[in-house]
Amino acid sequence: MSDTPAAKSKQTSTMNGMTINWHDDKMESVYANIGTATANREEFYLLFGTHQNWRGSAAENKEVDVNLSTRLVLNPFAAKRFAAILASSLKAYEDQFGKIEI
Template sequence: MVDETQTDDVEVQAGQPTTPIVDWDDSEMKSSHANVVNATSSREEVNLFFGTNETWKATETKEFHVKLNNRIVLSPFAAKRLWILLGAVLKQYEKRFGPIDITPGKPGGKS
């Protein structure tokens, strides 16, 4: 992946830098499903934990079993860029499909 902060290789035409071309190499990409996410942070990093809620009868046991399958470690700067990017994506999604309601007790919300 090309770091968007590097501009040494960008040609300048008529005093204006051209937009760098990013080559997204997906040859080793893997897909995972997650319906649960959690986050922690320290001064140096932000940790995102992704997993799947495997609880079938939560009303009977009052316990949830979440199988964590991915941890993503980000610098605070990358985390902030992700926060901005996700906000923009969700704004577009809600514009097309309507608001996402995460109120407790509603579909998609916590119970």
């Protein structure tokens, strides 16, 4: 990663007649290859991290260490919108590159 500050930029989009200005000057990028979710009545918690489970045999992989790095807390309405945009993005990806098998 570069030590120089990221250039400030603003992207604009329109949704339902409303202009949305997306500012990315404080955005951070974090890589994750594992994630989980939990919720209570008020909030959804998305936990993201990394693991290196590709090493060793199946017998050696009875225990996996996950290094959690990011927790995203959403209210139920934001979580529902996030789920919808993620489903739409996954469909577009699979339409272009093929089905993701898990």
